[in-house]
Amino acid sequence: MIDVAFDINSLMNLGLPEIVLWLLSFALLYGILSQAKVPQSGASRMIISLVVAFFVLFNAPVALVSFLSSMTSSLVLVLVGILALVILLEVAQIRVAGGEFEILNEKGEPTGRKSKTAMTIFEKYGYVFFAGFLIIAALIFVNSGGLQLLGWNINLSSASTTTIMFFIFIILAVLWMVAEKKQKLNFQNIF
Amino acid sequence: MSNHLTVLSQLERLGFPDLLLWLLTFAVVYGVLSQAKIPKSAASRAIISIVSGMLVLMAAPASLISVISMMSTNLILIVLGLLVLIVFTEASGVRLGKYEGVHGKKGQEPTRIPKRFYEEHPLEVGLVLIVLAALVFIGSGGLSLLGFQNINLGQSSLISIGFLVAVILAVLFLYFEKGEKEE
Numbered sequence: 001m002i003d004v005a006f007d008i009n010s011l012m013n014l015g016l017p018e019i020v021l022w023l024l025s026f027a028l029l030y031g032i033l034s035q036a037k038v039p040q041s042g043a044s045r046m047i048i049s050l051v052v053a054f055f056v057l058f059n060a061p062v063a064l065v066s067f068l069s070s071m072t073s074s075l076v077l078v079l080v081g082i083l084a085l086v087i088l089l090e091v092a093q094i095r096v097a098g099g100e101f102e103i104l105n106e107k108g109e110p111t112g113r114k115s116k117t118a119m120t121i122f123e124k125y126g127y128v129f130f131a132g133f134l135i136i137a138a139l140i141f142v143n144s145g146g147l148q149l150l151g152w153n154i155n156l157s158s159a160s161t162t163t164i165m166f167f168i169f170i171i172l173a174v175l176w177m178v179a180e181k182k183q184k185l186n187f188q189n190i191f
Numbered sequence: 192m193s194n195h196l197t198v199l200s201q202l203e204r205l206g207f208p209d210l211l212l213w214l215l216t217f218a219v220v221y222g223v224l225s226q227a228k229i230p231k232s233a234a235s236r237a238i239i240s241i242v243s244g245m246l247v248l249m250a251a252p253a254s255l256i257s258v259i260s261m262m263s264t265n266l267i268l269i270v271l272g273l274l275v276l277i278v279f280t281e282a283s284g285v286r287l288g289k290y291e292g293v294h295g296k297k298g299q300e301p302t303r304i305p306k307r308f309y310e311e312h313p314l315e316v317g318l319v320l321i322v323l324a325a326l327v328f329i330g331s332g333g334l335s336l337l338g339f340q341n342i343n344l345g346q347s348s349l350i351s352i353g354f355l356v357a358v359i360l361a362v363l364f365l366y367f368e369k370g371e372k373e374e
Contacts, residue, residue: 025267032270039222047218051211055256055263058208064264068271075275082283123305126287130308133279140273150265151330 017065018057024068025053063149070144078136089120095125208256209248221359245296254336256316261331280308287311 009141014022030049039045056064095118170171201256221240230236230286247255261364279285 025263026244028270028353029269030275039219039226040262041222043223044218044222044225047214049268050217051218052263052266054211055208055215055260056267059260060266064267067268071271071275075278079278080280086283120284123286126285129283129285130280130287133276133283133285137272139281141274146272149268150260150327151284152326158300161295 018061020059021061021065021068022053025056026050027054032036060149067144067149071140071146073180074140074144078140086122094121095119096121122166205248208260212256213244213248214260215243216247220244223322254332258332258336262327262333265327369372 026049029052030045033045034042035051039048055072097118141147220243221236224230224236224239225233230239278302285308287308
């Protein structure tokens, strides 16, 4: 429950963390609304962002600021790790085969000649890296206390975690089998 | 007469959150009306927005402010979480997209068309965002404010709903697979 009796005196007592939180909320909302151009009136967008940023400030600013600092430090840590990996890969000039493509002539017809392309591992195995980053981002969010702030108090015991892991493995296995079956069907259709 | 005095005294007692709520209602209503250009007169739009703001203030502002405040916080949290994922993918340069059959310009080497995840799978991303928005709305107490107070989801009912959704998805998958075979 928020403090509805929030008044001008409360505003005067705001510290740097609260101001930073207000600024971040305002910038995020204004940026997203401007990108979507909803509503078209710029003044309306500005007022909505301004007011919503104040509403964020009303609701447990201390917990939010603590969550933000925890998440930002984890973000920077992982980001430095990713950058180190990218730098190492670029220094070693590691590339994987991207596939073969037909080269077209001036009229746009296939010439029969094929060219091989090379790409980074982040492009070749995009899905794998995306899944990995999704898991890392989710872990950072949960570890920083994001779920508690959202009000989703999920307390998983070790037994239920194991069950969920098995469930995920079963789903992945079924998906893999279905994908393999579809590939075989397509192969039969071609020949 | 006494009623008028009551309203005036209520207006005098309005605090900063009430003022913000009025401002938010005014901005949202004015923005939507201006986007739709209904009515054409800007003055009418402004008056409608001002009156809407006043009317919202008269109807249980404390609970409304509480829900909006909670929803704003949750929205910022979700956006920040998504931003973390976007920062990771952009920093590493993760790109998806099918490269087979991509031809280059005439007489030139083929050009690659790398795509971001949300460009490659807009439907899936949209569905996830809808689910997140619904969870934020329900979690902030939006349903109780709308009058749906009897929907209390416990952990066991959530698991049952999860299984039900899985069953529906499985049936839909089987149905679509059957349709593909018939074609």
